[in-house]
Amino acid sequence: MKTDSLTFKGTPIEALREKASQAYASQSRDGIEERWILDNLPMVRRIAQKVAPYLSNNDIDMEDIISAGTVGLVKAARAFDPNKVAEFKTYAYIRVRGAIIDELRSRSFVPSPVYNRIKNIEAT
Numbered sequence: 001m002k003t004d005s006l007t008f009k010g011t012p013i014e015a016l017r018e019k020a021s022q023a024y025a026s027q028s029r030d031g032i033e034e035r036w037i038l039d040n041l042p043m044v045r046r047i048a049q050k051v052a053p054y055l056s057n058n059d060i061d062m063e064d065i066i067s068a069g070t071v072g073l074v075k076a077a078r079a080f081d082p083n084k085v086a087e088f089k090t091y092a093y094i095r096v097r098g099a100i101i102d103e104l105r106s107r108s109f110v111p112s113p114v115y116n117r118i119k120n121i122e123a124t
Helices: 013-026 029-054 062-079 088-107 112-123
Strands: none
Touching: 029 062, 029 088, 062 088
8 A cells, every 4th residue: 555645544634643642641641741751861871971971071970971861851842742743752852952062151160151261262
C-alpha cells in the first residue's frame, strides 16, 4: 500500500494527531514530564561533554554543567506543548544548551563586551 504525505498506513494524519492528543490529555502531565526528563538525561550529559573541552576555567566541574543542563531539561518539560510541530527532544536540546551557556556566562568574571574585544584583539 502506498503512503502519501496525508496518510500513514491508510489512516489520515489528522486522525492520528487527534488520537495522540486524546491519549496525552488522558494521562497525567506529571507522569509524561517525568518520562521526558528520564528519557533525555543522557542527552544532557552529551551536551555537557561537548561543551567541556572549550572551557579553560578548571573551577567549573562537569557536574555543575550537567546540573545546569538538567534544570534546563526540567524547564523544557514543563513548558513543552505537544500540540506544536517540534518534537520534545528538539525543543529540549535548545533549552538544555541554553541553560548550560547561561550558567557559564553567570560564572564569567569578564563582561561579554570586554571578552569579545579581547577575542578580536587576539585574532589580529
